[in-house]
Amino acid sequence: MxxxxxxxxxxxxxxxxxxxxxxxxxxxxxxxxxxxxxxxxxxxxxxxxxxxxxxxxxxxxxxxxxxxADKVPASIRSRIRQNPELFRRLAQMDRRSLKALEKSLVSNK
Amino acid sequence: MxxxxxxxxxxxxxxxxxxxxxxxxxxxxxxxxxxxxxxxxxxxxxxxxxxxxxxxxxxxxxxxxxxxADKVPASIRSRIRQNPELFRRLAQMDRRSLKALEKSLVSNK
DNA sequence: CTGCATGTTGACCCAAAAGTGCAAGTAGCT
DNA sequence: AGCTACTTGCACTTTTGGGTCAACATGCAG
Missing domain, CATH: 1.10.260.40 (lambda repressor-like DNA-binding domains)
Structure with missing residues (x-):
């Protein structure tokens, strides 16, 4: 979309x-x-x-x-600032792992 | 800093x-x-x-x-674009959950 | 104390981005 | 045919970002 x-x-x-x-x-x-x-x-x-x-x-x-619109919302930006290591790590993961992670987060919401 | x-x-x-x-x-x-x-x-x-x-x-x-400088590196931005839902969810989590998540990612790297 | 090296600050400048607004056109409806 | 909603090119204005310059401080070597 x-x-x-x-x-x-x-x-x-x-x-x-x-x-x-x-x-x-x-x-x-x-x-x-x-x-x-x-x-x-x-x-x-x-x-x-x-x-x-x-x-x-x-x-x-x-x-x-x-x-x-390919912009990063402030809500996400501030999280990244608070937790740069986590996000750097996420950035290095491959798509499948990210999908899997998303699933796991959704399930135990 | x-x-x-x-x-x-x-x-x-x-x-x-x-x-x-x-x-x-x-x-x-x-x-x-x-x-x-x-x-x-x-x-x-x-x-x-x-x-x-x-x-x-x-x-x-x-x-x-x-x-x-409060900017999002391209490596992370492209991940966000590929997986916006995941990152929206992460943005909503509290700091403790994020810390926990980071730990779990580090361990089974 | 003077003169040079380093750093700081405000005022100003320019280019690019963001948005305006018109005019001329398309397309569907009645 | 004529109205309403929408599209698009183009030239224009406004705002903002990214930078310079010149003048000023400050420390310190000779």
Whole structure:
């Protein structure tokens, strides 16, 4: 799932038009359109500030959107800072091990 | 330990002057000074590109410096992208659980 | 005490990123 | 045909990041 797709999905789910969202966020419609279509002038995603406001407006999970936009949410960043060794280790693990770890965490939630 | 402190420490350990480092990196001395003192006009830390070069020049561990500068090293970022759910979950765990997890990972490395 | 080496700071500058806004177009509906 | 929602190119403005420069402190060797 791409960032823009998800944004559109959220917007449509709430029966909102681009115009409405644009107005509420006080940005231009064309910008919203470009965001949803991933056609920003440069860079693939809007700024974190924008995403923050957008998540608010669409009652969406900000971290989910940040992750889709390939940005690291503050919640995760602060964990990394507190525990760098753990995360460096995770970074070195292969995908299968990570998947396995995810499973084990989900089970004993 | 703060980013700037660590940079100074590394520089002094190698008997280098700010001027030397500045020259080698082809930036101005004043910039190096500000970096070490955390007095950048804006933002608290230099760019990732700068940190990369700096780590190189000071023969330091780039990821260590990145983490001190509250940035997420590419190695970790790419893992997050591949596995966002895992990392969201980790972000929600408390410190004790994370410590425990780290221990378990170290043991069955 | 002077003069050089080193480091610090504020004011300023420039380029790139982020977003604006129009105009002209597409597509579906009634 | 005409309305509504959306798309897209383009030129423009604003903001922010990353840096320089010049002037100032400070320590210390001769």
């Amino acid at each position: 791409q960032f823009g797709e998800r944004v559109r999905e959220l917007r449509v789910q709430q029966g909102l038009t681009q115009q409405t969202v644009a107005d509420r966020m006080s940005v231009s419609v064309s910008y919203i359109s470009k965001v949803e279509n991933g056609k920003l002038h440069f860079g693939d995603y809007p700024s974190e500030k924008f995403i923050h406001k957008l998540a608010d407006e669409l009652k969406a999970d900000e971290d989910e959107l940040l992750l889709l | 703060q980013f700037g402190e660590r940079v100074r420490e590394l520089r002094v350990q190698q008997g280098l002057t700010q001027q030397t480092v500045a020259d080698r990196m082809s930036v101005s001395v004043s910039y190096i000074s500000k970096v070490e003192n955390g007095k950048l006009h804006f933002g608290d830390y230099p760019s990732e590109k700068f940190i990369h070069k700096l780590a190189d020049e000071l023969k330091a561990d780039e990821d260590e410096l990145l983490l001190l």
